[in-house]
Amino acid sequence: xxxxxxxxxxxxxxCYKVRLFAALAGIPLQIRNVDLIAGxxxxxxxxxxxxxxxxxxxxxxxxxxxxxxxxLVYLAEKYQKTDWWPSAPGARARVVEWLSVSVNEIQHGPAxxxxxxxxxxxxxxxxxxAASARVLPTINEQLSAxxxxxxxRPTLADxxxxxxxxxxPQGGVSLAPYTALEAWMERxxxxxxYISVEK
Amino acid sequence: xxxxxxxxxxxxxxCYKVRLFAALAGIPLQIRNVDLIAGxxxxxxxxxxxxxxxxxxxxxxxxxxxxxxxxLVYLAEKYQKTDWWPSAPGARARVVEWLSVSVNEIQHGPAxxxxxxxxxxxxxxxxxxAASARVLPTINEQLSAxxxxxxxRPTLADxxxxxxxxxxPQGGVSLAPYTALEAWMERxxxxxxYISVEK
Numbered sequence: 001x002x003x004x005x006x007x008x009x010x011x012x013x014x015c016y017k018v019r020l021f022a023a024l025a026g027i028p029l030q031i032r033n034v035d036l037i038a039g040x041x042x043x044x045x046x047x048x049x050x051x052x053x054x055x056x057x058x059x060x061x062x063x064x065x066x067x068x069x070x071x072l073v074y075l076a077e078k079y080q081k082t083d084w085w086p087s088a089p090g091a092r093a094r095v096v097e098w099l100s101v102s103v104n105e106i107q108h109g110p111a112x113x114x115x116x117x118x119x120x121x122x123x124x125x126x127x128x129x130a131a132s133a134r135v136l137p138t139i140n141e142q143l144s145a146x147x148x149x150x151x152x153r154p155t156l157a158d159x160x161x162x163x164x165x166x167x168x169p170q171g172g173v174s175l176a177p178y179t180a181l182e183a184w185m186e187r188x189x190x191x192x193x194y195i196s197v198e199k
Numbered sequence: 200x201x202x203x204x205x206x207x208x209x210x211x212x213x214c215y216k217v218r219l220f221a222a223l224a225g226i227p228l229q230i231r232n233v234d235l236i237a238g239x240x241x242x243x244x245x246x247x248x249x250x251x252x253x254x255x256x257x258x259x260x261x262x263x264x265x266x267x268x269x270x271l272v273y274l275a276e277k278y279q280k281t282d283w284w285p286s287a288p289g290a291r292a293r294v295v296e297w298l299s300v301s302v303n304e305i306q307h308g309p310a311x312x313x314x315x316x317x318x319x320x321x322x323x324x325x326x327x328x329a330a331s332a333r334v335l336p337t338i339n340e341q342l343s344a345x346x347x348x349x350x351x352r353p354t355l356a357d358x359x360x361x362x363x364x365x366x367x368p369q370g371g372v373s374l375a376p377y378t379a380l381e382a383w384m385e386r387x388x389x390x391x392x393y394i395s396v397e398k
Contacts, residue, residue, distance in 0.1 A: 067300070100269060124323070
């Protein structure tokens with residue numbers, strides 16, 4: 001049996017979302033690294049897979065999925081990981097709330113700050129830092145009241161949100177003021193199967 | 200039977216996503232407008248519903264959902280609208296791709312431009328216009344090849360993406376160069392039950 005192929009870039013937090021969930025849930029993937037520095041993502045074969053020309057992309061037979069949140073949902077559905085993607089409408093919607101926060105507030109706060117600081121992306125660093133200062137207190141407050149972002153066990157919500165929060169210090173955004181958030185990160189790191197980001 | 204309550208603001212594109220889907224899919228909602236200008240979203244009762252202090256919020260008995268994409272998924276799951284939220288893993292993931300684009304690229308392109316132009320939000324107008332110029336050609340290209348964003352019929356993907364694309368001209372972002380996108384908007388507007396945004 002052929003496993004799904006993850007088109008990957010080791011330091012990408014979006015790719016790490018997928019690798020992390022697959023590791024925690026025991027889903028086998030084939031990893032195929034894409035050389036972003038050489039511009040491989042702009043080549044026609046990759047553009048055919050993903051018109052947005054970014055990683056990650058998942059290819060599973062004829063099925064090609066290009067967004068990290070969508071890949072999480074795809075894998076959870078295909079491998080029936082209903083503990084990570086609950087089936088009750090309210091519980092499922094609670095997970096989707098955090099998929100949105102991950103791709104909006106977390107992306108345009110700590111993740112953008114890291115893109116500038118580490119990779120020289122042409123974004124406004126001060127805007128990303130200011131956005132981080134708006135989003136992190138609310139996440140910290142949420143995690144002061146419970147152990148996991150959505151429900152009483154880890155879900156896709158935690159897998160989507162964790163990478164760019166974990167990587168925030170690389171963008172010069174300190175998490176030290178956010179003790180509940182740091183305690184949640186330690187809970188994530190204690191989960192069986194947990195893997196760190198690749199270097 | 201009590202219908203779910205949508206905490207709403209008439210000109211909000213995010214609220215319109217929910218009203219539009221509910222209208223197209225025949226889901227009854229009670230609408231409760233929140234007075235954002237008076238700061239009602241900052242009052243403790245609202246902050247209790249939504250720690251992010253923004254609309255929309257859906258309240259259905261004890262279930263409270265705060266993100267527009269999550270509300271779409273909740274309503275589709277609860278009312279079993281599998282035509283709008285397909286159950287096959289690949290088809291479902293394709294919808295989630297566009298939920299992400301709606302809350303990321305579309306939000307930080309045309310939606311942000313409108314927030315500045317129409318409501319004086321302290322965002323950088325030129326950045327939002329530049330982001331729009333990056334996202335719109337890719338969406339247009341996708342819609343040149345097919346009638347709907349995800350699959351061969353309208354889905355939650357179209358309901359999530361349409362509002363801030365439809366509203367783009369209010370932010371000074373012209374859609375005239377994007378003829379496939381405009382043709383898709385006309386298809387949306389011809390659907391039974393279609394409603395426009397409130398004034």
